[in-house]
Amino acid sequence: MDTEAIPDLPEVDELSTWLVHELHDMALGDKRLDRRLLDTGAKLAARPSVSINQACADWADTKAAYRLFDNAKTTAEKIRAPHYRRTRERAQGHKRLFAIQDTTYLNYTHHPSTKGLGPIGTAQQNLSGIVMHTSLLMTEQGLPLGLAGQAIWVRPPTMHQRTADERRKLPIEEKESSKWLQALQQTQAVVPPEAQLITIGDSESDLFELFHQARTLETDLLVRAAQNRSVCAPEVGRLWEVMGRQAACGQLQVLVPARKGKPKRQASVTVRFAPVSLKAPRHLRKKMGDMPLYAVLVQEEAPPAEDPPLCWLLLSTVPVHRFADAVERIRWYGLRWQIEVYHKVLKSGCRVEKAPLAGVERLMPYLALFSIIAWRLFWMTLVARHAPDVPCTLVLAEHEWRALYAFHHKTQQVPARPPTVGQVVLWIARLGGFLARKSDGPPGVTVLWRGWQRLTDIASAWLVFHPS
Template structure:
């Protein structure tokens, strides 16, 4: 498609690169997607009205999301291709899956929403399931899969027994299998892909699919399944009988008003063979896996819920060092929760007042890509602080930022580093950069990013060349 548009280059060069080969079947619509996306990327937490320059731009944005040709799948397709390009050269990658709820109860005029939460809460909205592709060091390369859907209005009227009788493809839990297939298709075949999920992903069908696709899994166990080899019994009891192979200091996250803390845990591991659930035994055989039990056996007196993780993985665990590595891998899972926070709080997607679910879907696809970029930029400053800032900023953006931060009209010929510009952006967002503050987080970064947008626009006005 034709992207020779000076306005686009000035607004957001990265978005033009990310979506340059989007195929909506209409050149003018594709150009509008890029210009609207660039405006939303420049001011991610404001409404469509605020992000657009005037009423004509605002109307064009609403028409974009109302157009039947503008689908979420078509918007995400080029991003998946860029994700695959960024994945090249990596020997091992992680696809971290998680689900979040988008609450639009406060927008009752939006058509097509469904129930979320419990029946008593009477909330309405949509469900979003994401697979985020990450390197071993924890740098997010992009989305590998994303699905957004609406529950049927009478979902809560089904009994648990009725839900169990549904075929796998008709259950919500099928989201894990769909995301696994999509993630495997995005990742280059030469890379080892390890999908990570929380206890909701403890599905026998998911392990069976991973085996069929030749890919790896690491999930937190939720079911106390039957173990048939090398020991017989229930999973938790079998693992509790294993010898402690070592101890480890881990960080317990903050919960119920209590701050995060250091916890001393014991580690046990063993190969196990899990028996398939009764209703799957005709189609699925026993599943050989490796289990790692992480347990806080002497918690502080004021801790009511000591740490206890039982991890299941297809990747061999033959030593304490292997077990520690699998625990570290599972620790990457929290990154997708931060990503969903960026999407909902940083990009304010739950504030969008669009007329229907059909219009929300392409909007959410576009903002999901913008949220990834904000998250990636935050972590890139930690993983590659000495890289040139041209990886994250256009020329006019870093020059405007340098001049504003240093209160000067003179800018250097050589661009500053990623670490430097991210710190300056965070300071625009209220980061104090005190000695013990640590690296800036995503909240101050998205606040600063919006201020930088205005500063960069002013720079362009006075330096049009």
Template sequence: MDTENPELDELSAWLVDELHDVALGDKRLNRRLLTTGAQLAARPSGSINQACADWADTKAAYRLFANAKTTAEKIRAPHYRRTRERARGHQRLFAIQDTTYLNYTHHPATKGLGPIGTAPQKLSGLVMHTALLMSEEGLPLGLASQAIWARPPKRPRRGSEARRKLPLEAKESAKWLQALQQTRAVVPPEAQLITIGDRESDLFALFEQARTLETELLVRAAQNRSVCAPEVGRLWAVMGRQKVCGQLQVLVPARQGKPGRQALVTVRFAPVRLKAPRHLRKTMGDISLYAVLVQEEAPPPDSTPLCWLLLTTVPVHNFAEAVERIRWYGLRWQIEVYHKVLKSGCCVEKAQLAHVERLLPYLALLSIIAWRLFWMTLLARHAPEAPCTLVLAAHEWRALYAFHHRTQQVPARPPTVGQVVLWIAQLGGFLARKNDGPPGVTVLWRGWQRLSDIAAAWLAFHPS
């Protein structure tokens, strides 16, 4: 904790603990990062101007992000160490990788942005690729890797064959391999690490790197690769010939205005040996994997049938193991929720900073704050009876209790995580009706901002 600034510890206990060993090369800069981080964490949906207490704090925050010593890598480094600490004791961990795009087209004054989207859209912004580390129960333990960059303004046009022959390090797809290597360094060696990716991660080089690093993969297939002996053919045809081993109900998340639904799917699995692509055969050999085909045979009218072909390095010998691999892939949806927290809850696309070099450390800090909001949401579902001191400082839970119960008398024993998260969600508009499910991240980030004001008022009237 920061012994030179005890008020900072009181106002942002979790953030001080998360980033206490940050090393920006200047003690005053370190303290300013914690102060600014606390202010942004208190009002994650607000701008820098709204989060800061006054003009002096606002100027100090802008100077912080403009300082060459304040880099995204230095801000994320202590968070990676805390992630590793939270990962200890887990036998199995999942690193969910995904790419999202941050749109700053509406901030034309920001320098250093690059193209995103298709050429006719004329959008500008940044590319963000993140690996979110999760426990087997589905609790986000923190970021294990993150890279944010701007694409060059003009990229040379190449045909498919020319793109295929480019060295991997010259391709944007190298992000998957770099994130895998960084994640492996964060995760304790005794834990089984399984990296999960969508169709974009179906890269032969990624399978090869996983074999080199002795780690596991679970990705959704996009390429109809050649399968070697004993069963020769193309991957989709080979899997379609396999015997159905069972049926399963799978949740299809809501997307593009269509509500979520349950889908009845058939399951097939088989070991496969994939032939290396022609341009990689001199450097890479064939790879043995396990494939699981998940197909919806009778989808509802006007619905796209669910169809996943999963490839994994983890053995699949029976229906129960195939179902477990499908459940693992279902965790991939969580990183999309995390991106929603970052964009909608923390409103990072509204940030107005003069240059990308200033935007990058800001995004690194807000990515950690977004993780914390997401973690708190899921912790209430996974460990509702845990003490609320896991998520709130003493003055925060006391202020919340007093406000919720309309009393000045607070109990000596802290309430549970489940109780305080429900109260915070109610501050954000959650109705807590009998048939309502658990509160989601949207009402929580709204409620968190109100709690910050309530807790500050509590401190003003209870300075002891």
């Protein structure tokens, strides 16, 4: 890691080591500004749930942080650029990668003094905020490698003045749904060319233009169908009816995540699949031909009385020739839930909607920085499940794991050999209130971000008493 380009960089132990590695080659256009971003970013990463005032050491540091986000050179694009490079480095060697795309809305209605916000939600809700669309790169096992693309924007105040029909007739370039196409191009620039890239999206991503772009770029898609499109081959009819006529090829048990007060549950589903050729919408037929895809219909036949039946119709560019292929596509789509957990970390763990910044121009770089911090918290939660036996130096600096070991074991005798990732993540979770009972399962993101903040204070005290 080259840190010579950043003047007066303090000892790495005084900063978040991982953040220095992640952003060390940034180029904001002023080396002092680069140094300030690392310093401020380290303080925010150490205490992601608190305000800027609480995270900074004193009033001078606090003013410097606000000036950092107010500086025209501190742009969201420049902050994300080195992180994209690290994401690409982590992606090396993987034969297959998944880009999970999703949109979230950041609500700043409770900050009326923040200037430049736009409408979110419906016209009746009268909410103000920012729209964020993120592409999160993941391994086939579900480990997040980093962001592969992100766009943050403000909707125009006149957005709700157009009718739904008027918005539908706009070209894709003038629609907000173009975010899916732009993110697909962004992701391709991050992923190594030798890896198979499969972009996954929910029903909002069921856009004929997106399938056309994926065919043009020679990349793969897996999306949940929303449109009952016309099928022209090998059968003729509407998509849902055509798939309903296919013979069931097997049954499967799938996990339905908890939603809106309902606990997670197992669902028994029937699986059907078939190749389909979708006819282009009438206004696109001159530019785009029929679209050959593979469809997988997942239906719950006997849901609980109080729950709606689970029903997914998945469309993919990746061939499905047998039941095992269909099961694999269903498992891939199950990864999509991870980006919703990531957004939970960003909103609840990092509390970005609480930021009292004066305007959107300051919020953009702030959100870009916290998007990287939130990825790190999320990654640390999952890496313990994927690689529990590797040395903890993968996730902690030396003074951090030594302080954690001494605090957890209530001893001053720290071993020369570092513990494993699985061990330290469990100890951090216990700092955050995790009970580690047999029935508890692995720790989640909430207890980890609570524990991480406590570890920061413990590690700072360790440095005071062990300066060597």
